[in-house]
Amino acid sequence: MDIKNHIEELRRELHRHNDLYYIESNPTISDIDFDKMMKELQDLENQYPEYYDSNSPTQRVGSDITSSFSQQNHKYPMLSLSNTYTINEVREFLNRASSILKEPFKICAELKYDGTSVSLTYIDGKLDSAVTRGDGEKGDVVTANVKTIRTVPLILKGDYPQEFEIRGEILLPWKEFDRLNKEREAQEEPLFANPRNAASGTLKLQNSKIVASRKLEAILYYMLGSELPSDSHYENIKKAQEWGLNVSKHLKLCDNIEDIETFINYWDKERKNLPVATDGIVLKVDSISQQQKLGFTAKSPRWAIAYKFQAERAESELQSVSFQVGRTGIITPVANLQPIQLSGTIVKRASLYNEDAIKAFDLHIGDICYVEKGGEIIPKIVGIDLDARNERLGAKVTFISHCPVCNTPLIRYEGEAGYYCPNQNGCAPQVKGRMEHFISRRAMNIDGVGPETIDSFFANGVLTNYSDLYSLTVERIVNCPRIKSSDIYDYEDYTSDNTKDQKIGGLFDNIVTQPAKAKSNRRFTELIANKIIKSIENSKNVPFERVVYALSIRFVGETVAKKLAKHFKDIDSLIAAKYEDLIDVEDVGDRIAKSIIDFFSDNRNLISIEILRNAGLKFKIDEIVDDAEKSDTLNGASIVISGTFTKHSRDEYKHLIELNGGKNISSVSSKTDYLLAGDNMGPSKLEKANKLGIKIISEDDFLKMINQ
Ligand SMILES: [Zn+2]
Structure with a gap:
């Protein structure tokens, strides 16, 4: 087949499957097949750039190219609606419309989505441009970003007009909002206050690849143009749906105020079950010709109004x-x-x-x-x-100037709204918080040590810093009183009330530990202590990039840690790195570079690192594992890993198996192809493998298998 035809065929198929999946909710092929087809198209487009098409499905993945937005005038001004809050105000709106129209009219009631508005123009069935509301007269052209939104079709189907505009709301679904905020919390980035801010912030990002990763949605609600299919707004929206556009689904034609009231009351409760945020109802006079008769005020249309739900x-x-x-x-x-x-x-x-x-x-x-x-x-x-406010009015609330725990003067970083206590190594909640971060699953993954255990160790001076973890012994653990977290002074007890501040604050002078309110006779059992020690021991295999993340360098999240590890390859080069070296690393800007330099210029951090290094933690990159190429050498073989290894950690072997097209499984069965055996492997696993005739291989055998 001719290449050009094949490319076009792939594009048609991908558009069709995208529509079936995102608009019709009725996928007919698997995600894997979809991805395969996409990959094939991408490869062909790279190979034959002469067949470029700005509406190809491959445009949905976005690009790293950052560009500022150009502005474009709206063909029809993009006005906002005036708000009402009571049913009486809605009644007044209807009366006003009635007195101008002097004929019966219908109202289309629909949900008011709480996102950011956008206007899409389709020409010859292809998405031509997407423009934000801006000041109502002109907005930013965000076409590249909108193309990454799966619910926005790039190509229409059916009997669409040659050119038309359709407006709607770009939204971030609740689920995605929660996921994004969790991720930001882990990276210590400021959280989005609500899905609306998150959606508008995302739409204005200059890197469309990040936009693509955030799974925005678009719900469309108003069509404009000179050749619309119907004089009824309601019918136009139904038509738009047939063309593959993702329209507002909950529309109701109302004849009177009672119908409207029923709709409002229903959705005031029911909206809590919707996957996206809504903040009211929009009421539109349904007939386009009647809309034109009603016209506009300076700020908003006379034919539509918003009814806002009461915020709780x-x-x-x-x-x-x-x-x-x-x-x-x-x-x-x-x-x-x-x-x-x-x-x-x-x-x-x-x-x-x-x-x-x-x-x-x-x-x-x-x-x-x-x-x-x-x-x-x-x-x-x-x-x-x-x-x-009356005579009972208490003291004026002022922001504190000193840390409520350690009394260090607070500082404010340039460009940040918040204040920080800079006493990283002497301020109890910071030291404890970093310890919790250090042991967390994505950092050193030390399990068996929960927040309550940390509290006990910390309150009793068993741990004062994360580097103390590696000198813990079973004996020290079993001798440490076990305290309930609720029995420890909570830092949240501190208030801006000065007298209280001094009273409790005094306890902390020069003390790093966090005292308990009461003595405890509870103890850790030997079994638990052994488990903790074993888990700490296992953490020595955690790769360098996660160690960097675990150190809690301010503003260095998982992604940046990974990039630093890859770039500098070992801790000594990272410690020695100058400002200019640091900002050379992808994703590292001025703020992060300064924070890294700060961290390593504190001698206490260097001492901690020396202790961790002597304990045997990985302070350099494992070149073989990190630079390994992907292959299909293992051809889907199922491999069980058991025992301890000398050349790589278990995690690294897991990674190598997957990288080379194998499957890592946890227990031996008749379906297992290989048992990768290290020292001290469990006797039952060995016995089972022997019984089933499974091939047992050493780490050297394995590395040979994958050509290393
Ligand atoms: Zn402090």
């Missing part, structure tokens, strides 16, 4: 403000409130974000605060009832 809000008295100290030393102010019921949960605390927020509210102890729980993760204070 409650009032509560501010009792105190706590300042929490995080693992990186970041200080977070939290309002402690008189407990109240809100959206079915008891709320006692609400976020105050940062100093600016406290100043903006002119917050005083005893204030009556309005608390809302919208799309946010924890409830937030949205306002203060100034009329309720």
